[in-house]
Amino acid sequence: MKTIFPMISLPSLVLAQQIFTPGQDPEPRPQCSSKGPSHPSYTFTPFSYTQTTTVRYASSRAVPTVTATYAPPLESLATLIPSQSYTTWGKWDPNATTSATDAENPYGNAAWTALWEYANPPNFTETAVYSTTVEPTPIPSDELVLPPADYFGPTDCYNFPKGFQFGVSSSASQIEGATAEQGKGPSLMDILFRGGVPTDYVTNEHYYYYKQDIERLAAMGVKHFAFSIAWTRILPFALPGTPVNQEAIDHYNDVINFVLEKGMVPEVTLLHFDTPIQFYGDNLTQALSDAEIGYVNGGYQNETFQDAFVNYAKIAMTHYSDRVATWFTFNEPLLYADNGKSIDNVIKAHARVYHFYKEEINGTGAVSFKMNNNFGVPKDPSNEADLYAAEHFNSFQLGPFANPIFLGKDYPESYKATIHDYVPLTAEDLAYINGTADTLSIDPYTATVITAPEPGNIQSILDCASNYSSPYRPYCVNQTTADVYGWNIGYRSQTYVYITPTYLRTYLNYLYNTWRHPIIIAEFGFPVYGEAEKGLSDQLFDTPRSIYYLSFMSETLKAIWEDGVEVRGAYAWSFADNWEFGDYDAHFGIQTVNRTTQERRYKKSFFDFVSYMRARDVD
Template identity: 75%
Template sequence: MARLYGFGQLLLASLVAAQQVFLAAEGPTTRPQCRGTKTREPKYSFTPFSFTLTDTVRYATSVPAPTATTTYAAPSEALITLLPSSLSYTTWSKWDPNATAKATDTDNPFGSAAWTALWEHANPPNFTEKALYSTTVSPTPIPSTELVLPPRDYFGPTDCYNFPEDFEFGVASSASQVEGATAEEGKSPSLMDILVQDDRPKAYVTNEFYYYYKQDIERVAAMGVKYFSFSIAWTRILPFALPGTPVNQQGIDHYNDMINFILEKGMVPVATLLHFDTPLQFYGSNLTKAADRPEIGYVNGAYQNETFPDAFVNYAKIVMTHYADRVPIWFTFNEPLLYSTNAKSIDHVIKSHARVFHFYKEELKGTGKISMKFNDNFGVPRDPNSEADVYAANHFNSLQLGPFCDPIFLGKDYPDSFKQTFPDFVPLSKEDLAYIGHTGDFLGIDPYTATVVCPPVPGVQESILDCARNSTSTYRPYCVNQTMVNVYGWDIGYKSFSYVYITPTYLRSYLNYLYNTWRVPVAITEFGFPVFSEAEMALSDQLFDTPRSQYYLSYMSEVLKAIWEDGVEVIAAFAWSGNDNWEFSSYDAHFGIQTVNRTTQQRNYKKSFFDLVDFMKARGVE
């Protein structure tokens, strides 16, 4: 029998067992909200008929205009001295693979010819941009006819809770999934442009958010949503990526204008520094390396490159110096596990994050919050009464989150599960842990679904460690059997697009696990749901997306229970995503709470957007 990972793991095992996700019940579902039922016979009578019961018109309420300005650091002009005095700013143009004229400044290592060479090296196949826009679109007010709430669903939440006064509710997006303008105004290639050579179609236009951002922000503000989460494209700020290379003035100006417009509409900007789009330079001359199968994640994000940490910190310093006075919430990395190639990748991520945290808090004197966004399809034991299955769940979760969260939030060494699986890990010294420890103001999590786990050999804990020692095991790196079926053979929730489930009760257990393990506030930084085959539906059917409404409202109901019944400090929830977007392989997985017509770029609000905002407003969220 294999030993558990110490007292902490024993405590987690008891926690998971205590919060059983399979609750025994006999008979029909109880109705605790009903104090009594009517048992007498009804009385029937005739009354005048009208259609008054069939329709009720309500409207969304937009975010009010700001009446005061809040800053979170000194203005950019005062912070510029924190950057190297040799830093230069320049602009570039647009790459057109069919252009006949060639750049002549071949003697400039960072000129137009060198910038063009980056795109020629990336060589994205079938590069065409059938875009509507080539400059920023001026916003127009949203007509009230678009803001009429849809018919209510018959069944809905029955809770009586409100969210805490300072709860942060918003929508989220990422640069590569919505911006478009792929090779315009100085942007250079990133991993997102390299992956297309791995049979992954690239949408070069996406949502044209780069030029259409004011209208998109206007639409979100009109719905009454206060927080707007986005990512900044590294390759727009530093086309040549590395320290000492010129800053793209157009990129700086673009995000400046976008942040200012978010504030102008009464909303709060939330910025992510790296959302999967690693610059081309970290893959060197052989771009096929980007398709190498990682030991840990799903994609080679090049974090293991020896030049990556210094380059990322340099990029972060430039961005924060320009925007930290107006942006109160920062994320350094988005879901770094998924793009970590090996143990060195994780070492680089947590140390780079810590350096950025210390720069922001100590040198820049920022008063906002900073953290990281993590992925983890919460592992739940197939049978909560099985010691082996509980052990497997703890192993699975600690291996996904522990390598980042233990050092960052607890100042604690890597978990045993990580060391056993990756013996080539980079050891953390006491000095490392003191520097990395407590460099997250809260824990950001993207909890889309849950995963049912048990050992590779059912009931045998030792089979997990046997797998960890065997580098060729088919169960690596997590060394558990992963399914979506519980011990009785039922799917754990409604299945959509092969991998996403409505699993609200597991979310509540998950929030308990996160808060009680790493003991910091928890922010739900992404959560969303693609309705099955929505891409094949008529527009009217796409808009009436009841399954997505059920997903959002059930999730937020469980968040309220976690806050009020379990004492878990949940501080935020950002819906993924504000619009249907490019999901790294196609547009078929529609996560958006607005539709996007790819030809006209017309947006339409979906029912779920209204339902989610109505739910939050009814429970005290501004």
């Protein structure tokens, strides 16, 4: 009997996937259309040292004359949320010899200290350079001299469309430091590495050094600065009705205002993995257990999570929406989703925040969320099982969010067949969720080569989906790094990332033609292999990272102009080397960071990236 396989139309997929086409060897050179003489003419001439070096300087952002606004100010929006109490706390010192005396206050310093004592972050030390906000200093001109150009470079002749958003990204837990200072409460990021992995709680000290960081970005000409707000700074006790941290409100006001002062545009993510510990209740080991869907249990499945997140989002938006151009509700929620309830809470919380922003605040900025997916490409594009496996993988990773939010459609079958406790969406749910994102925002770091668990066997994918003990769950495919001829799909980085520019173009086509929304490349970056072991001069001259950024942008231009894909912006991850969830060995930054002095240095890739964008009409 022939099995009928659900989910995809294979003939239509062939056009959407990377395919192998016969090539020529030697490679043709179409740019060399006219042939010169067949024999050169050799001559002796007087010798002199005539080679010169051109000194080029990065172009800083101009001081703005006007500042755009996207919503009324706080004074006009305060009535949209319940009356809030505002307070301040102190600094948690696990070695303190005195205790708080306000034990009768459920949200006082004693209760706040108890949160940290309960979290008990491993190996907690905060030996920081800064303890107060550092005032910025101008960037010396000799730091803004472009490095020697690579001999080979992009040859495209396209420009980016007017208004294309070029920026850099970051997240609070990876750069801020000041972990238990000025009232910040503990989050998942403070307890995640109990299993012996050393954690440095200082990170980049951006909490106190933000003005100098922003000054450095503006000096390089960057326009958009994407950062996340720490939920546990705004609400140390996380839940609705608990006090708001006045120092946190003031801090992020200052960050936003300084971004604007430097002629840049602030973009805010509300939750970038740093879930408050309250959503793990009296069992913090939940945070360390394996998640059924993603890699980490982010606590999204907690019954109180949805209302609490919406409350937090409303507080942040009423305070900052007049000046923030774009709001991302969640960063890569699939990676921190535990089960079906996690997905349900995320998409419904996101939709509620979108409706609040658009219909109550009447905001004119953008609202989205950031999805992850290392694009699955079939190992053998002529193999039906590989095509099926790639679509199964991509639809599972993206569809649970993208189907309801962008199309008003139900979860994909790949997800429903695998996650047996998924929460069904009613017609009313889909109507409310549909259209609640202005852009499809994606973090397309690389590609993944996909086959079925048993090569050539589509049924093995479906068998895995129904078998909780399968080692291939939850995605029920085999992920590899080599194509059908055994070649790795790109130059390898320090981590899972490979340089895969041609797959990016295919991916952008897949996204745009599947979910039919403008695309933002919200993060993309490359940790050069072994960079942490290199000397400073070699870290700065990071040509592989330059190749990654410029080739990805060249393919993005082809997708825009040759394929008709609407891509509205691209954000480099990250503006500086940072804490990559465990250590600092994976250097994604376009600046170095000296961990002793906190000094930053621009890398070659930063200059190359900015120069490429500016040459193609990006402001």
